[in-house]
Amino acid sequence: MTPHIPHPPHLPLQAVLFDMDGTLVDTERLWWEAVEQVAGRPLTVADQPEVLGRPVEHTADWLAAATGTDAGRLAAELHREFAARVRTGIVPRPGALDLLDALARAGVPTAMVTASPRAVADTVLEALGAARFAVSVTADDTEHTKPAPDPYLAACRALGVDPAACVAVEDTETGVTSAEAAGCAVLAVPSLAPIEAVPGRTVLSSLAGVTVAQLSALVTRELRVMSWNLWYGGTKVDDHREKQLKVIAETGADVVGLQETYGNSAAELADALGWYHHRAGDNLGVISRYPITAGLGDPDVGFYGATGARIRLDGGLEVDVWSVHLDCAPYGPYEARFGGLPAAELIAHEGGRLEQMREILRRIADSDSVADDDTPVVLVGDFNTPSHLDWPGVEWPVTKAAEEAGLCDSYREVHPDPVHDPGHTWSPVHVEHEDGSGRPEPQDRIDFVLYGGRGLRVLDSRVVVSGTVRVWPEVAGNAWPSDHAAVVTTFGLS
Numbered sequence: 001m002t003p004h005i006p007h008p009p010h011l012p013l014q015a016v017l018f019d020m021d022g023t024l025v026d027t028e029r030l031w032w033e034a035v036e037q038v039a040g041r042p043l044t045v046a047d048q049p050e051v052l053g054r055p056v057e058h059t060a061d062w063l064a065a066a067t068g069t070d071a072g073r074l075a076a077e078l079h080r081e082f083a084a085r086v087r088t089g090i091v092p093r094p095g096a097l098d099l100l101d102a103l104a105r106a107g108v109p110t111a112m113v114t115a116s117p118r119a120v121a122d123t124v125l126e127a128l129g130a131a132r133f134a135v136s137v138t139a140d141d142t143e144h145t146k147p148a149p150d151p152y153l154a155a156c157r158a159l160g161v162d163p164a165a166c167v168a169v170e171d172t173e174t175g176v177t178s179a180e181a182a183g184c185a186v187l188a189v190p191s192l193a194p195i196e197a198v199p200g201r202t203v204l205s206s207l208a209g210v211t212v213a214q215l216s217a218l219v220t221r222e223l224r225v226m227s228w229n230l231w232y233g234g235t236k237v238d239d240h241r242e243k244q245l246k247v248i249a250e251t252g253a254d255v256v257g258l259q260e261t262y263g264n265s266a267a268e269l270a271d272a273l274g275w276y277h278h279r280a281g282d283n284l285g286v287i288s289r290y291p292i293t294a295g296l297g298d299p300d301v302g303f304y305g306a307t308g309a310r311i312r313l314d315g316g317l318e319v320d321v322w323s324v325h326l327d328c329a330p331y332g333p334y335e336a337r338f339g340g341l342p343a344a345e346l347i348a349h350e351g352g353r354l355e356q357m358r359e360i361l362r363r364i365a366d367s368d369s370v371a372d373d374d375t376p377v378v379l380v381g382d383f384n385t386p387s388h389l390d391w392p393g394v395e396w397p398v399t400k401a402a403e404e405a406g407l408c409d410s411y412r413e414v415h416p417d418p419v420h421d422p423g424h425t426w427s428p429v430h431v432e433h434e435d436g437s438g439r440p441e442p443q444d445r446i447d448f449v450l451y452g453g454r455g456l457r458v459l460d461s462r463v464v465v466s467g468t469v470r471v472w473p474e475v476a477g478n479a480w481p482s483d484h485a486a487v488v489t490t491f492g493l494s
Helices: 030-037 045-051 058-065 072-089 096-106 117-128 152-159 175-181 212-220 239-250 265-273 333-335 342-349 351-366 398-403 410-414
Strands: 015-018 110-113 133-136 164-169 186-190 202-204 219-230 255-257 276-280 285-287 292-297 307-312 320-327 377-382 448-453 454-464 486-493
Touching: 015 152, 030 045, 030 058, 030 072, 045 058, 045 117, 045 377, 058 072, 072 117, 096 110, 096 212, 110 117, 110 152, 133 152, 152 164, 152 175, 164 212, 164 292, 175 186, 186 212, 219 239, 219 320, 219 377, 219 448, 219 454, 239 265, 239 486, 255 265, 255 320, 265 276, 265 285, 276 292, 276 307, 285 307, 285 320, 292 320, 307 351, 320 351, 333 342, 351 377, 351 398, 377 486, 410 448, 410 454, 410 486, 448 454, 448 486
Parallel strands: 015 110, 015 164, 110 133, 164 186, 186 202, 219 255, 320 377
Antiparallel strands: 219 486, 255 285, 276 285, 292 307, 307 320, 377 448, 454 486
16 A cells, blocks of 8 residues: 655745845944944944944944934934945845745745835845845834834734744844844844854854755744554564554654554553653553653543643643544444445444543543643544545534534645545555455545644644555565554644
């Protein structure tokens, strides 16, 4: 069986917002020289906070306080000296034009956001090519300029973008403070004064070689969640543990919700990976490369039911991941295909699983996940029932109940057409029904990655089966050690 190849996810980066002086063009040096000329003395490191990244008026007020000269006259002189230098000495910073062109090819809009006055900014725009920028914001355009967030917020409003989905490129602490206060991710490329790298801020020595993909990664932290029924712990297949570890590594999963663990599978997989694990009962577990801070649900759950784990990601964000295994009988696709039951009877026979799901949803609500729309929640598992999104005319109630509780189906969000992308997870190894009748086994999507709460958005979702897959009963040598396909969803984290 060939794994499904998904369409590429949408690029999460909405815009890139560039400072001008010292970032796009080498004007910090020109500004420094202009201030020295007006001040009548060489500047020192101690002067940097009053000069770098500051509007003309701020520096003029600072010089006026030190010299007793009229601030208005000083501002006019600073404007004149700086503009003269810009006209004759403007030099693009290394990599700046290449990055602007790459963003244009990728369809990512750009803005210039500067504390310089409009007259100076327009001179620079003309030199760089004004068409490279959708928007420009200068010191003349907002009531407060850097380090206040106003300039970056104004640029985002003009572009119609979310600051959290934008990268601001800055070269000074003043500019970095402005961009971070607006909620942007920051790429700092210091020109004169050093800038410290902290969470949410990347510091590079140059824009040379910076790619659109690198900028996109700054605004999107990703979490890859996998749902996998191990099938008797994997014991139907030779060397199952090694094969399971290979699959997890190849998918790049960060968290795996497991069903049919048959004892210690969660612990053994986690130990081999150097991960964390949570086990409930003998057949449910969650393993995670990130720390597990709490177990959720009944620790003594039976073969069917659910367990959850609260996972703390980098930066302190917490996500609740639940692994679900619902009763396998009666199985609706058999009743529909082999028994010819109409929709009403199929739905009526889902009563047991529906009550199991409602109890699980109550436990999720009690854990303060979906209930307070705070901690994001991911619910994965083998539901042993189809989705109401897949069967025209049959409102399968288990997935419908999850949807009504606020949980979204990540696979159907990426692949909305069930005819074009059926996403079957049952079963890669069962082609004929096990009763020996030769009847084709109904193929269906019964394994899910659902999500809800705040802070998650789906970037990609796919069904995974890898390696050679021989059909039942000749399965011992299979590279794929399960009778279910896995589902892997990649979430972007806000």
